[in-house]
Amino acid sequence: xxxxxxxxxxPDTKRTIxxxxxxxxxxxxFDGASIRQIATGAGVDPALVHHYFGTKDQLFxxxxxVPIDPAEFLPQILSGKREDVGARLVTTFLxxxxxxxxxxxxxxxxxxxxxxxxxxxxxxxxxxxxLRRVLLHLDLDPAxxxxxxxxxxxxxxxxxxxxxIIKLEPLASAPPEVVVAAIAxxxxxxxxxxxxxxxxxx
Amino acid sequence: xxxxxxxxxxPDTKRTIxxxxxxxxxxxxFDGASIRQIATGAGVDPALVHHYFGTKDQLFxxxxxVPIDPAEFLPQILSGKREDVGARLVTTFLxxxxxxxxxxxxxxxxxxxxxxxxxxxxxxxxxxxxLRRVLLHLDLDPAxxxxxxxxxxxxxxxxxxxxxIIKLEPLASAPPEVVVAAIAxxxxxxxxxxxxxxxxxx
Numbered sequence: 001x002x003x004x005x006x007x008x009x010x011p012d013t014k015r016t017i018x019x020x021x022x023x024x025x026x027x028x029x030f031d032g033a034s035i036r037q038i039a040t041g042a043g044v045d046p047a048l049v050h051h052y053f054g055t056k057d058q059l060f061x062x063x064x065x066v067p068i069d070p071a072e073f074l075p076q077i078l079s080g081k082r083e084d085v086g087a088r089l090v091t092t093f094l095x096x097x098x099x100x101x102x103x104x105x106x107x108x109x110x111x112x113x114x115x116x117x118x119x120x121x122x123x124x125x126x127x128x129x130x131l132r133r134v135l136l137h138l139d140l141d142p143a144x145x146x147x148x149x150x151x152x153x154x155x156x157x158x159x160x161x162x163x164x165i166i167k168l169e170p171l172a173s174a175p176p177e178v179v180v181a182a183i184a185x186x187x188x189x190x191x192x193x194x195x196x197x198x199x200x201x202x
Numbered sequence: 203x204x205x206x207x208x209x210x211x212x213p214d215t216k217r218t219i220x221x222x223x224x225x226x227x228x229x230x231x232f233d234g235a236s237i238r239q240i241a242t243g244a245g246v247d248p249a250l251v252h253h254y255f256g257t258k259d260q261l262f263x264x265x266x267x268v269p270i271d272p273a274e275f276l277p278q279i280l281s282g283k284r285e286d287v288g289a290r291l292v293t294t295f296l297x298x299x300x301x302x303x304x305x306x307x308x309x310x311x312x313x314x315x316x317x318x319x320x321x322x323x324x325x326x327x328x329x330x331x332x333l334r335r336v337l338l339h340l341d342l343d344p345a346x347x348x349x350x351x352x353x354x355x356x357x358x359x360x361x362x363x364x365x366x367i368i369k370l371e372p373l374a375s376a377p378p379e380v381v382v383a384a385i386a387x388x389x390x391x392x393x394x395x396x397x398x399x400x401x402x403x404x
Contacts, residue, residue, distance in 0.1 A: 114315065168356075171353065
């Protein structure tokens with residue numbers, strides 16, 4: 001789940017490229033920024049950007065120091081049985097946050113809160129690296145999909161925040177299976193269930 | 203919903219009291235800190251602390267610049283029909299966040315992320331000013347109540363984060379009734395429904 005290490009390269013050049021990339025992604029968004037523009041901004045050849053950082057997706061993850069690549073783990077979660085996708089998403093989410101990568105993720109989220117530019121990058125990360133991939137793999141009604149995905153994002157973000165950043169008990173130290181049992185049905189309903197229904201006691 | 207204004211008082215004295223209070227709450231938590239200790243820390247009489255800031259709850263809200271007092275609006279939300287409490291909670295949550303107080307709340311949460319002491323204060327705020335009051339008014343099984351409340355907190359925090367801070371569309375600009383219809387059943391299940399159940403397509 002950790003990203004492949006690439007050859008180190010000259011630290012100054014890599015840092016210059018990352019700075020240019022961060023600025024481009026924050027100003028123009030992921031889709032609006034191009035490797036060519038970033039290379040120009042850093043005063044290097046586009047081939048060098050690819051050489052050091054791989055794809056545009058990978059460069060974007062590197063600008064935020066994201067320690068995992070959703071392209072690696074999302075497809076398999078999303079390709080299993082449709083009625084269990086909620087449980088698989090929550091289980092994997094907890095496994096990542098409970099790993100060393102979780103500490104890095106908490107740091108990214110906490111620091112994103114302090115600067116609007118980083119907050120925009122975090123939103124781009126969520127949309128382009130995670131939600132779009134979920135859309136690709138799940139066959140959702142296009143009219144409803146965006147709302148469904150943002151509801152999923154709201155519960156997942158809140159779970160991450162309360163369990164790993166605010167550390168609210170007993171959620172912070174509940175066994176993963178308890179958390180999955182409680183939250184998976186929510187994710188499942190947001191993805192595949194009825195969204196507009198009268199609230200009723202279960 | 204706005205807190206009652208108190209007489210202004212000498213700015214320096216009020217600031218000294220607030221600084222002492224913030225330090226005491228961050229170090230010893232809400233329950234561990236006392237007005238007497240805070241007054242001693244600020245070099246003033248405890249009566250002056252009450253005079254300027256009212257109760258310990260109100261002093262605590264003032265240290266975080268929280269623009270609303272949960273003691274004022276929570277009881278009525280929680281005292282209505284039990285099977286609609288999820289919808290009432292989400293509706294009120296959106297009304298507060300959509301008001302000018304929402305901007306202040308977003309600022310508090312964003313700034314809390316940068317300092318561990320403020321993050322601890324935010325957790326104390328959540329536990330002592332909100333979750334305890336929900337517990338008081340809803341008749342929940344004491345063995346399950348803490349987990350239920352922290353699940354509710356996770357969905358509410360994630361909703362606030364995605365709609366008002368990260369501003370993820372379409373959740374950010376969805377009409378309140380759409381958000382309530384989608385999220386109220388989640389809150390209702392966390393509060394009064396079955397927590398351990400196999401996930402299934404609705």
